[in-house]
Amino acid sequence: MAWSMGLAGRLADWRQAGLIDADQAGRIAAFEAARGRPRLAMALGVLGAFTVAVGIIAIVAANWDAIPIVPRLAVHVLANLALGLVVWSWAGRGGSDMRVEGGVLVLSLSTLALIAHVGQSFQLQGSAAGLMGGWLLLATPFTFLCARDGLNRWVWAAGLFTWMGLLLGDHWRWLHEHRLSATAVMLFLALVYAARAAAPRCRPSGPAIWALWRPAVSWPA
DSSP states (O other): OHHHHHHHHHHHHHHHTTSSOHHHHHHHHHHHHHHOOOOHHHHHHHHHHHHHHHHHHHHHHHTGGGSOHHHHHHHHHHHHHHHHHHHHHHHHTTOOHHHHHHHHHHHHHHHHHHHHHHHHHTTOOOOHHHHHHHHHHHHHHHHHHHOOSHHHHHHHHHHHHHHHHHHHHHHHHHHHHTTOHHHHHHHHHHHHHHHHHHSOOOOTTSOGGGGGGSTTOOOOO
């Protein structure tokens, strides 16, 4: 209701300013009304689905140790694969931008959780750098192929910088002793620039700060 009243006020202001006439105002109002807005039923449905999901997670968490390792990992892997196929299908058919970007974000986080799940299940003594490196290896393809808005690109960039910081921290003494620390940092920056140049363009309609991912566009000052 508030949105409709706001649109009516803007249309009235535009008519008074001579930007549009009465016929154009009517067509704009009809077009926006036909697009529809989230309703109470949809909000309740989302809330109900979220509540059911939280309940399922609570039940699984309470009985986590009683579930064998193989079924746990199998379900997680299959869920990741299914989500990946769904996101790929949405992106290929030109589905809703919000749906695709949300799916990519959930898939990215689920992939990180899967790697941690494997390490926890088999008591692997890996480092945090190894965890982030495995996540980058798996997340980079679908992030670059499916994501077109800046959110998922920034999540990927944050993971890349985190991985590099952890990796340099693990080997900094050796690099410093062999006078290779500056070379390692320069190689990392070159990798970031190469990834930025190779990544598909973000949508032009996105916020201006996201344009730094587009090739041939300078970084913000």
